[in-house]
Amino acid sequence: MTTNDGGQITERKRGSGVKMVYDLLRDEILDLKLVPGSPIDEVQLAARFGMSRTPIREALVRLAGDGLIETLPNRSTLVSNIDFLNMHAYFDALVLMYRVTTRLAALHHTTDDLHLIRGLQDEFAAAVQAQDALGMIATNAGFHSAIAAAGRNHYYASFFERLLVDGRRILRLYYQSYEDQLPSRFVEEHAEIIAAVEARDVAAADRLGKIHAEQIVEQINRLLTRYQSSDIQL
Amino acid sequence: MTTNDGGQITERKRGSGVKMVYDLLRDEILDLKLVPGSPIDEVQLAARFGMSRTPIREALVRLAGDGLIETLPNRSTLVSNIDFLNMHAYFDALVLMYRVTTRLAALHHTTDDLHLIRGLQDEFAAAVQAQDALGMIATNAGFHSAIAAAGRNHYYASFFERLLVDGRRILRLYYQSYEDQLPSRFVEEHAEIIAAVEARDVAAADRLGKIHAEQIVEQINRLLTRYQSSDIQL
DNA sequence: TGTATTTTTCTTGTCGACAAGGCTCTCACG
DNA sequence: CGTGAGAGCCTTGTCGACAAGAAAAATACA
Missing domain, CATH: 1.20.120.530 (GntR ligand-binding domain-like)
Structure with a gap:
């Protein structure tokens, strides 16, 4: 499960990390590479992208604003489920x-x-x-x-x-x-x-x-x- | 301009700071207490609410997602203007x-x-x-x-x-x-x-x-x- | 005096570390 | 054998500090 793709430790420009993580996670969620309901770990993402948890966190906040992930307070954050009922x-x-x-x-x-x-x-x-x-x-x-x-x-x-x-x-x-x-x-x-x-x-x-x-x-x-x-x- | 209201240094519950800042800033923007175009300073807000810049920042990201503020990269973040043209x-x-x-x-x-x-x-x-x-x-x-x-x-x-x-x-x-x-x-x-x-x-x-x-x-x-x-x- | 350049300052973006809350596993006890 | 309290772990939430960009200010030069 811990596929280590995208782990290039190149120098990034200052504000680009958040956007990169946001775009990539968004695509992975929408393409069902991240299945609905699966958990998202911040430290794992931080290690994968070679950056601190802070920009990861900002990307997650944005994704939560889009309704693509749900964050349970003090617990975990997971990929939103598809709402088949409505x-x-x-x-x-x-x-x-x-x-x-x-x-x-x-x-x-x-x-x-x-x-x-x-x-x-x-x-x-x-x-x-x-x-x-x-x-x-x-x-x-x-x-x-x-x-x-x-x-x-x-x-x-x-x-x-x-x-x-x-x-x-x-x-x-x-x-x-x-x-x-x-x-x-x-x-x-x-x-x-x-x-x-x-x-x-x-x-x-x-x-x-x-x-x-x-x-x-x-x-x-x-x-x-x-x-x-x-x-x-x- | 630097009114120091809401500066109570009481113990807060763990996840409540972000919501408080988000709600309060949202209300201040929507009630035009913060006029459109005026800048928003993170450290000033941090001092005002008696907390670190991190939760302030998360609240600002959420507000930006709502389109209520605009953040210029590496520069400043300011209250969104009212779109009279459209x-x-x-x-x-x-x-x-x-x-x-x-x-x-x-x-x-x-x-x-x-x-x-x-x-x-x-x-x-x-x-x-x-x-x-x-x-x-x-x-x-x-x-x-x-x-x-x-x-x-x-x-x-x-x-x-x-x-x-x-x-x-x-x-x-x-x-x-x-x-x-x-x-x-x-x-x-x-x-x-x-x-x-x-x-x-x-x-x-x-x-x-x-x-x-x-x-x-x-x-x-x-x-x-x-x-x-x-x-x-x- | 006007303009280009450098320096300073100010704000944001990122980092590593620590603390708090919740889950789980274990273990004592009924 | 079932149940509940406690310890440990694991993830998130928060903090203070530092670095990078950009605007503003100061300086050098024509």
């Missing part, structure tokens, strides 16, 4: 934010936004083509984050970002379910969304965003009910 | 969350929720009666937070909570504008919202939440344009 609430919020951000993008986007979005859409298509699940997750999130950014509402964008991060562990399971038949359909739906945004067709953007989101939700629900035989409400 | 984006999100949370409360509330909501509504009415602006802010936020909680969607509730916190500095100006004619109308609107929630009338709850929010937004906008036209810097 999944319907998550999906409800996700669908709404897909709708709202796409709708606002149709209203407020610029040509630069469209360039960026198209580039990310190409990356997503390439990841689908290459059957690269992790790449699909990243590029899909990037695509929709760019759309949210084009909507020019920082509050929606950050909330949406948080939802995408929260759901990344779910989405990872989700995309793994496509090992056989890959969702080339989503590439087409993305293209339709781009077209609606470019045409500034707010109603169509709203509708397409809703359809796109609901299809993903339905697919994940199908996956979940297959894995655990409990009834999930929507 | 106010319309804030209001857009606020109205939507008023609608969504009220709607969901109509769907999913229990009788216990209603009891809690009514109690908070009474407190709000009392604060309005007493012309207590700070009390009105707190009890109004509590009222709508309780409604959000009754909606049984943690993601909406936490986002809404964040919006209310973010806007508390604005709302403080807003409620101060009611020094003459107090918004007893809002008490009635709250009562209507409660009735719609209790009757599980989703459409009415949605509509009332929207009206309620838009009226507040309109009032704040009127206030802002009044400040803007008189060239009052904040």
Whole structure:
């Protein structure tokens, strides 16, 4: 368990240690390399990264603020569990934010936004083509984050970002379910969304965003009910 | 400027220092006792609270996570400015969350929720009666937070909570504008919202939440344009 | 007198060490 | 054999001190 990777004792710049630890732990949690519920030891991390416990601690405080870890006072800190019980609430919020951000993008986007979005859409298509699940997750999130950014509402964008991060562990399971038949359909739906945004067709953007989101939700629900035989409400 | 309040050197319990500093600084920022843009000195805070810089630092990291302070690397950390430029984006999100949370409360509330909501509504009415602006802010936020909680969607509730916190500095100006004619109308609107929630009338709850929010937004906008036209810097 | 450079100072970032709280294992006792 | 108190261990929380960056001040020079 005590894999000693990343243990380079090179000179770091002054404020970079915290960010490095934060980013790395975040990725390891979201990629399920650190399984939910497993404990996180500060001194072990300090030894692994060759630094004191202080910057490790700051990174952990940040992660706790993101809800990715939970810290039991005076006891231990462990990776947050995936909240399967309130999944319907998550999906409800996700669908709404897909709708709202796409709708606002149709209203407020610029040509630069469209360039960026198209580039990310190409990356997503390439990841689908290459059957690269992790790449699909990243590029899909990037695509929709760019759309949210084009909507020019920082509050929606950050909330949406948080939802995408929260759901990344779910989405990872989700995309793994496509090992056989890959969702080339989503590439087409993305293209339709781009077209609606470019045409500034707010109603169509709203509708397409809703359809796109609901299809993903339905697919994940199908996956979940297959894995655990409990009834999930929507 | 260096008021030395709260400097009690009593024995504290082990993990309580961070929370105390966090809560107190948060309140001071949101109540505009710490004006936006003003610097925050760690050693000064450490001396004021009679503790080391370490717990102070953790509280500051948390506050930075909430977006209430901004930390310039290797330089200083200062109270975040109020984002007047993107106010319309804030209001857009606020109205939507008023609608969504009220709607969901109509769907999913229990009788216990209603009891809690009514109690908070009474407190709000009392604060309005007493012309207590700070009390009105707190009890109004509590009222709508309780409604959000009754909606049984943690993601909406936490986002809404964040919006209310973010806007508390604005709302403080807003409620101060009611020094003459107090918004007893809002008490009635709250009562209507409660009735719609209790009757599980989703459409009415949605509509009332929207009206309620838009009226507040309109009032704040009127206030802002009044400040803007008189060239009052904040 | 104006500008470039150096020095000083001030704040933050990091470290190693120590103390406190909780868990576990052991052991006495019913 | 079961139960509860106590000792030891293990992790976190806090501290004081030092180092690094950057702004401000002081100095040298044209």
